[in-house]
Amino acid sequence: MKIHKLITKTDELNALCERLATHEFVAVDTEFMRENTYWPELCLIQIASVEEAAAIDPLADGMDMSVLMELLVENQDVLKVVHAGGQDLEIFHNLTGKVPTPLFDTQIAAMALGYGEQVGYGNLVQAALGIPLDKGARFTDWSRRPLDKRQLDYAIADVTHLATLFPKLLDELVETGRGAWLDEEMARLADPSSFAFAPEDAWKRMKLPGRSPQVLGRLKALAAWREKEARGKNIPRGRIVKDDTLGELANHPPKKQSDLVKIRGLSKGWKDNDIGARLMDVLEEAEPLSAEEMPERAPRRPGLTKDAALVSDLLKLLLKIRSKEAGVAARLIARAQDLELLAAGVREDLDILSGWRYEEFGRDALDLVEGRLAFATENGKLKMSRIGE
Template identity: 65%
Template sequence: MSEYVLITTTDDLSALCARLARQPFVALDTEFMRENSYYPDLCLIQVASPEEAAIIDPKAPRLSLEPLFALLANEAVLKVVHAGGQDLEIFYGLTGRVPSPLFDTQIAGMALGFGEQVGYQQLVEQTLGVHINKGARFTDWSRRPLEQRQLDYAIGDVTYLIEAFPRLLERLKETGRGEWLDEEMARLMDPASYTCDPEQMWRRMKLPNRNADVLGRLKALAAWREREAQGKNLPRNRLVKDETLIDLALHPPRDQASLARVRGLPASWGSNDIGARLLAVLENAPPMPKEEIPARERMTALGRQASLIADLLKLLLKIRCEEWGIAPKLVCRSDELEALASGQRDGLAILSGWRYNHFGKDALAMVEGRLAFSVRDGKLNLHEVEPA
């Protein structure tokens, strides 16, 4: 599919979405700018069905996106994306809803052995045998008018996707791996994945210790930074970096003038309004309640023996995933392996469902001493161990 239309009016968008609503699935992608802002600046929206393709210009003065929003909420139309997290975040921010139902071809690629976080270019090459020119990837999508080469590049993100999706779906059916994706797709559609609670931003940071006063200040500072960044529409780390907030939490200044000597803060904060707000946050931050302080396991590294066991589990995971042709990241995360190595059994995804059948039962056997590695004829082997 090489032809497409550029949509700049609400009437044309309404007509397009009415046609797309009669299709069983549509491909969806966006182009946006975010380097210098907190909120993404939506610049283009690309859509395609098996019958047509279009680029929607959200910056067009005579365009309302309401017809598109209705299509994204239409449960009868499957929305196909590739690594769609940031695109979905944009639409959630605009509508308060996550487009659904969804199918992410990057996740499907992980289940089919394309590798972890397989890129769109690689997916298209492996599925369709087509090489994509990514020359216009790094471009200023906010500038108008857009060049033809930019539009031609942008539409390729959905025209190839609409062709690759049926082939991926067929391979998933042939291998019986469709159910493997259910949990990941559900997580993709969970609104909690796209909400940002300033009061919880401290959890994303490297915690310095378990001192209630320090953590209370860090929580208050992280929430303050998030709200300031939102209000100024600046990237949070452009405003204040994580390490600076941690330093302030550990060593709070005596007065506002002292802020001018804090590494990572502008000297002007020693006397201006934003500096005054920062100091007030520090002075009024309550200690973190005991029940909110993270468990010690999060604050410290694994013990020596548990760390060695975790390394063996990672090797086992690699072996099993190579045998099955599946990306390890889809099976489990490193922290799950570390939890299993430390003795945890409850609440681990690898100990239930398809993950247990393909990896978890062997992982459990290894940590319980019923499965071991050996080397035979220069090759690594796994073998069962007889009970003592």
């Protein structure tokens, strides 16, 4: 494989993208910094086909990334391969408003192939390819220039191995007939709504301080204000005001700006500075949450009797056994909540009672709950048997 250590010129990048666009897939990874910013700062993009790999410097003077973004988010003929790509996808969504598609995440694929739940990239490469990775540069400052040889070697290794790993995992998925199992998970990962939300919706991601329309109206206004302040200054939202402090302000709003000094989490400067004045304006203008906006009460999960709780425990044991036998991560098959619902008598709208999950686990789970399957021990080993057989 040909390695381009670092691309810093637009014409070189455009030529690379033209070549990459002829391949069926490209492996993609990013390096970024976000400790001190609201928006993650993209510092490096690594990309590879089966023939070549490169690191691309988005911080280089005069670098135009438009052709690369077109390849990643517009070109539907080239599959984009990532590993645990949620944060990478967030970056591309921030830059373009879109998510790279079509998409394949090797971490999700690894769950279906028995490599473990949320297996790390290094562990997966070691297990699937027998190659140990040097992760020493993982926590480096990627925004500093120039990047040294060790940083670039580390960064490019991620996509070169990913380009080798993907065909192997794909062959295993085809051989086991599990490719279709991943459609739902890949679609969820590539959903743009996961990466974009309006400041006015920021309060929905917080722990709600009660159900008073007045309190929630203030929280909604405060959370939106904080989001706009953080975005405008490009600093983490917690640097403006922490969640707990917003909740306290919503529950017990100060009557005048000088009272802000009494709020835990705010410095003394808030009593007479501009940001404190803006906060007070938000509180003054906040309106109670309308009935239409009030959050729905969480649906009550069916209460588990003592017997049903025992059945739920047996279902968890069955899941552990079945996932081990099938070589599939238990988390990909069923959630604990679904097991409890099944144990409590629910039979509708459960993923484990349809599709491949039913074939791999749901049928036996239903038989266990309804008394057609039992656990027993034989010679000190646990085994299952069907009642009446």
